[in-house]
Amino acid sequence: MAMHYELPIDHQRVSAGQVLQSIKTLRRLFQNSRLHFFLLAHCYITGQSVDGREIHKDQVQEYLQRFPAGSRLRLAGVLV
Numbered sequence: 001m002a003m004h005y006e007l008p009i010d011h012q013r014v015s016a017g018q019v020l021q022s023i024k025t026l027r028r029l030f031q032n033s034r035l036h037f038f039l040l041a042h043c044y045i046t047g048q049s050v051d052g053r054e055i056h057k058d059q060v061q062e063y064l065q066r067f068p069a070g071s072r073l074r075l076a077g078v079l080v
Helices: 016-027 030-046 057-065 072-076
Strands: none
Touching: 030 057, 057 072
16 A cells, blocks of 8 residues: 555655565465565556566466466456
Protein backbone atom coordinates (compact mmCIF):
# COMPACT_ATOMS: atom_id res chain seq x y z
CA MET A 1 0.00 0.00 0.00
CA ALA A 2 2.84 2.37 0.82
CA MET A 3 4.38 1.83 -2.61
CA HIS A 4 1.03 2.11 -4.40
CA TYR A 5 0.05 5.37 -2.72
CA GLU A 6 3.64 6.67 -2.58
CA LEU A 7 3.54 6.87 1.21
CA PRO A 8 6.88 7.01 3.02
CA ILE A 9 7.91 4.52 5.69
CA ASP A 10 10.42 5.95 8.16
CA HIS A 11 10.54 9.04 5.93
CA GLN A 12 11.73 6.97 2.95
CA ARG A 13 9.89 6.13 -0.26
CA VAL A 14 9.14 2.43 -0.71
CA SER A 15 10.27 0.98 -4.03
CA ALA A 16 8.91 -2.02 -5.91
CA GLY A 17 12.32 -3.65 -5.48
CA GLN A 18 12.07 -3.34 -1.70
CA VAL A 19 8.59 -4.84 -1.71
CA LEU A 20 9.73 -7.71 -3.94
CA GLN A 21 12.71 -8.39 -1.68
CA SER A 22 10.40 -8.51 1.35
CA ILE A 23 8.06 -10.92 -0.41
CA LYS A 24 10.98 -13.19 -1.35
CA THR A 25 12.02 -13.46 2.32
CA LEU A 26 8.60 -14.85 3.28
CA ARG A 27 8.04 -18.60 3.54
CA ARG A 28 7.10 -20.25 0.28
CA LEU A 29 3.35 -20.39 0.68
CA PHE A 30 0.67 -20.06 -1.96
CA GLN A 31 -0.59 -16.80 -0.43
CA ASN A 32 2.91 -15.33 -0.65
CA SER A 33 3.13 -16.41 -4.30
CA ARG A 34 -0.06 -14.45 -4.87
CA LEU A 35 1.56 -11.37 -3.30
CA HIS A 36 4.48 -11.74 -5.70
CA PHE A 37 2.12 -12.13 -8.66
CA PHE A 38 0.02 -9.10 -7.70
CA LEU A 39 3.16 -6.97 -7.23
CA LEU A 40 4.39 -7.93 -10.72
CA ALA A 41 0.93 -7.32 -12.20
CA HIS A 42 0.68 -3.94 -10.47
CA CYS A 43 4.11 -2.91 -11.74
CA TYR A 44 3.24 -4.03 -15.27
CA ILE A 45 -0.10 -2.19 -15.29
CA THR A 46 1.33 1.02 -13.83
CA GLY A 47 4.55 0.90 -15.87
CA GLN A 48 6.67 0.78 -12.73
CA SER A 49 10.05 -0.91 -12.88
CA VAL A 50 11.51 -3.30 -10.33
CA ASP A 51 15.17 -2.62 -9.56
CA GLY A 52 15.43 -0.74 -12.85
CA ARG A 53 13.93 -3.56 -14.90
CA GLU A 54 10.68 -3.06 -16.76
CA ILE A 55 8.04 -5.71 -16.09
CA HIS A 56 6.52 -7.27 -19.21
CA LYS A 57 3.15 -8.97 -19.67
CA ASP A 58 4.89 -12.26 -20.53
CA GLN A 59 6.67 -12.26 -17.16
CA VAL A 60 3.39 -11.78 -15.30
CA GLN A 61 1.65 -14.50 -17.31
CA GLU A 62 4.58 -16.87 -16.83
CA TYR A 63 4.37 -16.38 -13.07
CA LEU A 64 0.62 -16.95 -13.20
CA GLN A 65 1.19 -20.30 -14.93
CA ARG A 66 3.16 -21.50 -11.87
CA PHE A 67 -0.02 -21.52 -9.80
CA PRO A 68 -1.79 -24.84 -9.34
CA ALA A 69 -4.12 -25.71 -12.22
CA GLY A 70 -7.20 -25.34 -9.99
CA SER A 71 -6.26 -21.86 -8.79
CA ARG A 72 -8.98 -19.28 -9.33
CA LEU A 73 -6.34 -16.76 -10.42
CA ARG A 74 -5.03 -19.10 -13.08
CA LEU A 75 -8.51 -20.04 -14.24
CA ALA A 76 -9.51 -16.37 -14.45
CA GLY A 77 -6.82 -15.75 -17.09
CA VAL A 78 -5.79 -12.46 -15.50
CA LEU A 79 -4.17 -10.05 -18.00
CA VAL A 80 -5.14 -12.20 -20.99
